[in-house]
Every structure is written in C-alpha cells, then in structure tokens.
Amino acid sequence: MTLKQQTIQGVWWAGVAQGGRQACQVLITVLLAHLLSPRDFGLLGMTTVFTQFAMMVGELGMTGALIQRPAVREEHYASAFWLSVMVGVILMAIMTACSPAIARFYRTPDLQPILVAVSLSFVLQGGWVVQQAMLMRAMEFRSLAIRDIAAVCLSGIMGVAAAVLGWGVWSLVWQLLVHNAAMVWLSWSFTSWRPPWRISRQALRELSGFSAAAMGFNCVNYVSRNVDYLIIGRLLGATPLGLYTLAYKLMLLPIQNISWVIVKVLLPAFSKIQHDLESLRRNYTKVLQTVALVTLPMLGGLFVVAPEFIHVFFGPQWEGAILPFRLLACCGVAQSLTAIGGTIYQSQGRPDLQFKMGCANAALMALVILFSIRWGIVGVAAGSAIFTICWMPVSFVVASRLIQLPYVRIWRAILPAIGLTALLMMGLFAVKHTVHTSALSTLMLLGLFGITGYASLLVVMKHGRVALHV
Structure with missing residues (x-):
C-alpha cells in the first residue's frame, strides 16, 4: 500500500474513531447533564486542570518521538514503556501529597479525595502510550478506532450508571478511571509486543532530544488551553466553571472531529516526506483548506443555534453557557486552523521551535485571562477569542x-x-428571525437549512477535498 493510500485510509479510520467517540461522548454528556449539577462538572473541572497536566508530563513526549524517529529498535520501545510507568507512579505520589494544598487553593475541601482517586490514571496511562505509538507508527488507525470507541462506551456506561445511583461527582471520577483502564486492556489486545524487563540509557538519550521538546510544548500548550479553567475555578467557583466547561466542550466538537483527526494521521505521513518540501507545502495548504471548509461552517452553525441547542439537549439550568459558547466558537475557528501547523514543526524535527511558540502563547493567554476575569466567564471567553484570533497570523x-x-x-x-x-x-x-416556533422545531429547521447550505458549500468548493499527492 502506498503512503497516499495509507494516509487516506488513516484519515478515514481516525475520522471513524473520532466521530464514534464524539457521538458517544455527546450522548453521555447529555445524559449526565440531566443527572448531575453544574457544580459536579465544575468539581471535576478543577481536578482536570492538574490531573491532565500531570498526564501530559507522564507521556514524556514519547509518542511523537517514537513516531518521528526514522528507525526504532526494541530497546527504544521497552525503555519508553518502563520510564512512562515509573513516572506515572511518581506523579501519582506527588498528586496525593499535594491534594490538600490544591483543595485549599480552590477553597473546596471536597476536592482532596477526588484528586487522590483520579491520580491513579497517571499509572494507567503509562500502560498504553507506547502501544499507541506503535499502532500510530504502523498507521493501524482501524485498531485505534475500535479501541477509542470501545473505551468511551465502557466508561460512559459506568458514569451514567453511577449517576443514576446518586453518586454525584464520583460518577465522573469512575468514568475517567474506567476509560483509562479500558485503554490499557484494549491497547495490549491490539499489539503483540510485550515489554521486556530492561531500560537502555542509550535508547532514552536517543529519544530525549525530540521527546523533551515535544513534552515541553505539550505542557505549555496545555497551560495556555487550561489557564482559564484554573483561574475561573479559583476566583469564581465550581458552578461558573461547570458552565464554562460545557461551553468549551461544545466548542471543541468540530475541532476534535476534524482538525485533531487529521493531525493524528499527518504526523506519521509528513514525517515520511520530511525532506520533500514541495510535497509538504502542497499537502499542508490542501489540508488547511479542507479543515477550513469543514470546521468553519460547523462552528458558524453552532454559533447561530447555540440557544436552541443548549435548551433542547441540556436544559434551562445550563443557559449560562450560551454566550460563553458563542464567544468560544470564534476561538475555535483559530484553534482548528493553527492545529495543523504542529505537524509541520514535528515532521521537520523542530519541536524546540514549537515549544518556544507555546511558551509565548501560554504567557500571553494567562495575562489576557487575568485581565478579563473581572467580567466573569463571559469576559474570559471574549478575551480568549480575541487573543486566539490575533495569534493565528503569527502561527501561520x-x-x-x-x-x-x-x-x-x-x-x-x-x-x-x-x-x-x-x-x-x-x-x-x-x-x-423569520420563524417563531418552539426551540426544538427551530433547531430542527435550522439544522436542515444548515446541512443543505453546508452541502452546497462543499459542492461549490469541491477542489478543497483532501487529495494528498505524496
């Protein structure tokens, strides 16, 4: 199979995985939103700021390093695996020790046991990151699709069942832990490789040049994307954070389903043609055009139907998320387009440049959020949108x-x-503004009109399809 065929097939299966995963997550989120309160989501959002950052550190940038490296030996995989597991154990111990201080930071004592429980996911992650890199390097996106969808379904069933039983925020905690446990089990099921009991310092040194810079960028990028959660949780409390979290999750739907799907496939594809700059230039602009044609109409449509969408699917208790979601949709436009640039940095072996860009972005974003927090979650959403749109040309x-x-x-x-x-x-x-019907009827009518218009746009701009000439 040619690289072009592998890439197209990879995009297809990555799209199936993301679409299936997002469909399940949306359904699960809708169910949980009716069973739990905004405060429950806000409590988990407070922990997420710290736990996902720790998981980013625990990944060590090894996934990108193992994919980008031209030749990978057995000792590379084994060393990366055991190092990831050991770092996961260390991070779990650190989180457990720091949990009282974090709870005091948020002025929320209920947070401490949640942080301790969620920290188990650090160790679980170490059990599947190398297997994931092996599957991605081999472009086995079909196996990854099955794994991702199954893990979301299993964890979602657990979360909803726990919420029905009245477990409150702990239903979200169990959902997270079951998801990571399922990822370990399924990742091992799809790979025959088993880690031997050895670590090679030489192998780790060979990986560290790329992985350190990649991990550094992942961390600062995470900070820039989540500093709003940290500040809102600290200054405004759990309920506003819960509303903001829902708005942000809805904004991410088109980005996760389109941009991140393509990025996942492009890194191994672009790494194989990293020295053919003309091919890279041609394919980068074509992919960028395709992402713009798909994500921008989706975000624009969600901007328009936001009030009806939230009222119909989540209920009136989530009305406070409508305006933040509309503002964050503008932020999503820039995020969806700049996400593709990350594959350029990494395929060219320049994660150091990506890291420097990420540091500047994170520092400026933090200043914007600190300034705009005085206007509540609406101010934070507006500040994020303005800054992200202004940063987009710099990234380009x-x-x-x-x-x-x-x-x-x-x-x-x-x-x-x-x-x-x-x-x-x-x-x-x-x-x-012409029709005056119920929220459900209006949403259905706008959806029909939007889909028709969306299809028309794709016909008019048919040359914008992904057609990788590699």
Missing part, C-alpha cells in the same frame, strides 16, 4: 517560513471558507 508566519511557503498561499487556502461561512451564518440568522 512561523510555520510557513519553516517550509519556505509563501504566506499568501495560506490565506488563499482559507479565505474562501471564511467568506462562505459568513454567508451561511447570515442565512441561518435570517431563517431564525
């Missing part, structure tokens, strides 16, 4: 220079999608 400039791509070609790829999305949104608003 750096990525384009790395592969000697004329800057104008980037905007030539995305401007048609921006214009057509604006037309679609105007049409949706016109329909919305």
Whole structure:
C-alpha cells in the first residue's frame, strides 16, 4: 500500500474513531447533564486542570518521538514503556501529597479525595502510550478506532450508571478511571509486543532530544488551553466553571472531529516526506483548506443555534453557557486552523521551535485571562477569542517560513471558507428571525437549512477535498 493510500485510509479510520467517540461522548454528556449539577462538572473541572497536566508530563513526549524517529529498535520501545510507568507512579505520589494544598487553593475541601482517586490514571496511562505509538507508527488507525470507541462506551456506561445511583461527582471520577483502564486492556489486545524487563540509557538519550521538546510544548500548550479553567475555578467557583466547561466542550466538537483527526494521521505521513518540501507545502495548504471548509461552517452553525441547542439537549439550568459558547466558537475557528501547523514543526524535527511558540502563547493567554476575569466567564471567553484570533497570523508566519511557503498561499487556502461561512451564518440568522416556533422545531429547521447550505458549500468548493499527492 502506498503512503497516499495509507494516509487516506488513516484519515478515514481516525475520522471513524473520532466521530464514534464524539457521538458517544455527546450522548453521555447529555445524559449526565440531566443527572448531575453544574457544580459536579465544575468539581471535576478543577481536578482536570492538574490531573491532565500531570498526564501530559507522564507521556514524556514519547509518542511523537517514537513516531518521528526514522528507525526504532526494541530497546527504544521497552525503555519508553518502563520510564512512562515509573513516572506515572511518581506523579501519582506527588498528586496525593499535594491534594490538600490544591483543595485549599480552590477553597473546596471536597476536592482532596477526588484528586487522590483520579491520580491513579497517571499509572494507567503509562500502560498504553507506547502501544499507541506503535499502532500510530504502523498507521493501524482501524485498531485505534475500535479501541477509542470501545473505551468511551465502557466508561460512559459506568458514569451514567453511577449517576443514576446518586453518586454525584464520583460518577465522573469512575468514568475517567474506567476509560483509562479500558485503554490499557484494549491497547495490549491490539499489539503483540510485550515489554521486556530492561531500560537502555542509550535508547532514552536517543529519544530525549525530540521527546523533551515535544513534552515541553505539550505542557505549555496545555497551560495556555487550561489557564482559564484554573483561574475561573479559583476566583469564581465550581458552578461558573461547570458552565464554562460545557461551553468549551461544545466548542471543541468540530475541532476534535476534524482538525485533531487529521493531525493524528499527518504526523506519521509528513514525517515520511520530511525532506520533500514541495510535497509538504502542497499537502499542508490542501489540508488547511479542507479543515477550513469543514470546521468553519460547523462552528458558524453552532454559533447561530447555540440557544436552541443548549435548551433542547441540556436544559434551562445550563443557559449560562450560551454566550460563553458563542464567544468560544470564534476561538475555535483559530484553534482548528493553527492545529495543523504542529505537524509541520514535528515532521521537520523542530519541536524546540514549537515549544518556544507555546511558551509565548501560554504567557500571553494567562495575562489576557487575568485581565478579563473581572467580567466573569463571559469576559474570559471574549478575551480568549480575541487573543486566539490575533495569534493565528503569527502561527501561520512561523510555520510557513519553516517550509519556505509563501504566506499568501495560506490565506488563499482559507479565505474562501471564511467568506462562505459568513454567508451561511447570515442565512441561518435570517431563517431564525423569520420563524417563531418552539426551540426544538427551530433547531430542527435550522439544522436542515444548515446541512443543505453546508452541502452546497462543499459542492461549490469541491477542489478543497483532501487529495494528498505524496
């Protein structure tokens, strides 16, 4: 099978995985939103700021290092595996020791036992990151799709069952732990490799050059994406954080289903043609155009139907998430387009440059959030949107220079999608202000109109499909 065929097949299976996973997660979130309170979601959101950062550190950047490296030996896999497990144990101990201080930081004593329980996921993650890298390196995205969907379903069933039994926030904790346990079991089921009992210092040194910079970027990128959670939880409390968390999750739907799917496949594909700059330039702009054509209309449509969507699926108790979600949708436009640039940095072996960009982004984002928090979660969402949109051209400039791509070609790829999305949104608003029916009827009508308009855009811009010439 050629690289082009592998890449297209990889995008397909990654799309199936993401679509199936997101469909299950949306259904589970809707059910849990009716069974739990915004405060329950806010409590888990407080822990997530710290626990997901620790999991980012625990991954050590090994996934990208094992994928990008031209030749990988047995000792690379074994050393990366055992190091990940040991770091997971250390992080669990640190989180357990720090849990009282974190609970005091949030002024929420209920948080301490939740942090201790969730820290078990650090060790569980160490049991599947190397197997995931092996499957991604081999472009076995079908196996990854089955694993991801099954893990979400199993953990979702556990979470909903626990919520029905009245476990409150602990239903979300058990959902997280079951998800990581399922990831371990399924990852081992899809790989025949078993780690031998040895660690090679030489192998770790060979991986560390890439993995250290990649881990550094992942950490600062996580900080820039989650500093809002930290500040909202500390200054505003659990309930506003719960509303903001829902708004942010809804904004991420198109990005996770489109941009992140493609990024997952592009790293191994671009790494194989890392020295063919012309091919990289051509494929980068084509993928960027495709992402813009798909994600921008989706985000624009969600912006318009946000009130009806939240009222119908989540209920009136979540009304406070409507305006933050609309503002964050603008933030999502920039995030969906700049996510592709990460594959350029890593495929060119420049995670150090990506790390520097991430540090600048995280520092500036923190300042923006600290300034805008005075206006509540609406102010935070507005500040995030303005900053992210302003940062987007900077990200484009750096990525384009790395592969000697004329800057104008980037905007030539995305401007048609921006214009057509604006037309679609105007049409949706016109329909919305013409009809006066129930929220459900309005949502269905706008959905039908939006899908029809979306299909029309794809026909008009049919040259924007992914067609990798490698």
